[in-house]
Amino acid sequence: SIVWMNGAFIDRSEAKVDIEDRGYQFGDGIYEVIRVYNGQLFTANEHLERLLGSGDKLSIQIGYSVEEFKGLLEQLIEKNNLETGIVYMQVTRGVNSRNHAFPAEDTPPTYIAYTKEVARPTEQLDNGVTAITVEDIRWSRCDIKSLNLLGNVIAKQKATEADCYESIQYRDLTVTEGSSSNIWIIKDNAVKTHEANQFILNGITRQKIIELCQGNDIEVVEAAFTIEDLIDADEVFLSSTTAEVMPIISINNVPVGSGEIGPVARKLQQLFQDAIERECNQ
Numbered sequence: 001s002i003v004w005m006n007g008a009f010i011d012r013s014e015a016k017v018d019i020e021d022r023g024y025q026f027g028d029g030i031y032e033v034i035r036v037y038n039g040q041l042f043t044a045n046e047h048l049e050r051l052l053g054s055g056d057k058l059s060i061q062i063g064y065s066v067e068e069f070k071g072l073l074e075q076l077i078e079k080n081n082l083e084t085g086i087v088y089m090q091v092t093r094g095v096n097s098r099n100h101a102f103p104a105e106d107t108p109p110t111y112i113a114y115t116k117e118v119a120r121p122t123e124q125l126d127n128g129v130t131a132i133t134v135e136d137i138r139w140s141r142c143d144i145k146s147l148n149l150l151g152n153v154i155a156k157q158k159a160t161e162a163d164c165y166e167s168i169q170y171r172d173l174t175v176t177e178g179s180s181s182n183i184w185i186i187k188d189n190a191v192k193t194h195e196a197n198q199f200i201l202n203g204i205t206r207q208k209i210i211e212l213c214q215g216n217d218i219e220v221v222e223a224a225f226t227i228e229d230l231i232d233a234d235e236v237f238l239s240s241t242t243a244e245v246m247p248i249i250s251i252n253n254v255p256v257g258s259g260e261i262g263p264v265a266r267k268l269q270q271l272f273q274d275a276i277e278r279e280c281n282q
């Protein structure tokens with residue numbers, strides 16, 4: 001397959017990273033995962049705006065505009081004949097002899113983008129998934145989509161070891177987000193999710209769901225909720241670029257609500273599907 005690396009389209013086998021790349025040595029970089037349906041990028045502008053925003057927050061000098069990146073990613077999708085999948089895109093602070101402090105400002109970032117076939121998780125979307133709760137041990141800049149993912153990796157590993165799909169993280173007793181997703185509860189027909197601050201990633205899917213709620217008379221509140229609220233919810237679901245609107249039917253082996261996927265999650269799945277069809281004329 002073809003990857004885009006540092007301005008050139010090359011074969012995947014030629015893509016090499018220097019042993020002193022700061023992404024490799026410090027996790028000093030940022031990334032995005034963008035969905036492709038029907039051979040078309042979905043919510044690319046939002047993802048690429050967030051990528052540039054992550055660069056600003058870390059003072060990584062990104063040398064491409066949203067439009068320039070979008071053009072390159074469309075070429076990459078074309079070259080790999082990608083129909084349904086993702087584009088993984090990453091920018092690090094570049095290569096320099098190992099030193100914690102930033103290298104000279106004119107050090108070129110390392111850019112990589114590659115495609116991957118990823119089917120829609122239809123079985124899980126139809127039947128729901130399971131989750132466990134784990135303490136959120138991450139740093140306090142989770143709003144930056146950085147390569148510093150060890151806290152997320154450990155949380156996801158715990159879910160996997162428990163034969164679950166996701167870990168629901170909490171700080172003190174407040175639910176923050178999943179290891180690679182945002183978390184939502186529904187109680188008395190009101191949808192609630194953690195506010196977008198430094199303790200969660202402001203998911204693009206999260207933003208789309210809020211938009212869909214507001215446009216379809218579904219009450220939605222961006223506010224923190226506790227583990228208690230989670231256990232007491234009528235419905236729970238997670239959201240991410242790859243998981244879409246993913247119902248959670250049990251948490252720590254306890255069924256959520258009736259144990260069946262609820263009507264609000266079903267409605268949001270339909271609205272999200274409609275949004276995909278509109279944008280990717282699927």
Ligand SMILES: Cc1ncc(COP(=O)(O)O)c(CN[C@@H]2CONC2=O)c1O
Nearest residue numbers: 033179180181182201203204205240241
């Ligand atoms: C920590 C975290 N929170 C929330 C989300 C959801 O954000 P989006 O709605 O913008 O996807 C992600 C997605 N992480 C990407 C998405 O898929 N795989 C990943 O690592 C994430 O890693």
